[in-house]
Amino acid sequence: MEETRRLPVHVSIIMDGNGRWAKERGKERVYGHFEGVESVRACTEAAVETGVKYLSLFAFSEENWGRPDQEVNTLMELMFKSMQNELPTFLKNDIRFVVLGNRARLSDKLNAGIDDLMARTASCSRLTLIVFLSYSGKWDILQAARKMAEAGADDLEPFLVTAGFPDPDFIIRTSGEQRLSNFLLWQGAYSEFYFTDILWPDFRKDAFREALAEYARRDRRYGKVK
C-alpha cells in the first residue's frame, strides 16, 4: 500500500488530561488548559506538515457544562482569546477553521468571534481544523433525527452537524482514559482508536507523528474479507 493511503484523511483528538497535568505540578486545573493550547498549536502544525486534511479536536462536551462555573468561564474565555490570536497563523498556513456543536449554548460574544473566524478562513483549504464545542454524540444524533423527521427524509447523515465532512479515520485519546465520553458516536462507527497515557499538555509533534505511524500499521476491513 502506498504511503498516502496509510495517512488518515481525518484525525480526531479527545484532548484529555489537562487537570491532572496541572495537579501533578501543584497548580490549578486551568493552568493545564492554558498549556493545552500549546498542544493544539503543535498538533495543528504537525497536521499541516504531515498532510492530514482534517484535524478535529474535542474541546468541550455538553457534559462539561456541569463543571464549576469558574472552570467553565475560564475555558470559554480561553477559547475566545485563542481564536483571536490564531487568525494570522490560520491565514498563513491556509487553515480553514470550523466550530461544530450546540452553538446555542455559547455566549453571543463567543459565537460572534467564531462566525468571524469561520468567515475569514472559509476559503482556506490546506487543512480544515474543526473544534467541537458544547458537543455530544447523542445530542448530535437527536438534533439530526428531529430535522430528518421534519424534512420527511430517511437518511440521518445530512442532518448531523458534521455533514459534508469525512468521518474520522483515526480517533486519538490522551491521558490514559479508554472511552468515547459521548464523542462522535455515529461518525466513529469505523474509526481506528488510539489511546495514549500522555496527558494532553504533553502531547506535541513527536507524539502526533508516533500516533500516525501506528495508524499506518492498522488494517481496516469495514466488515469485509480481504
Ligand code: IPE
Ligand atoms: C481535558 O482535560 C479538557 C476538557 C475536557 C475541557 P480535563 O479538564 O478533562 O483534565 P482531567 O481529565 O481532569 O485531567
Ligand code: IPE
Ligand atoms: C472528554 O473529556 C471531553 C473532552 C475532552 C472535551 P472528559 O474529561 O470530560 O471525559 P470524562 O469525564 O473523563 O469521561
Ligand code: MG
Ligand atoms: Mg478529563
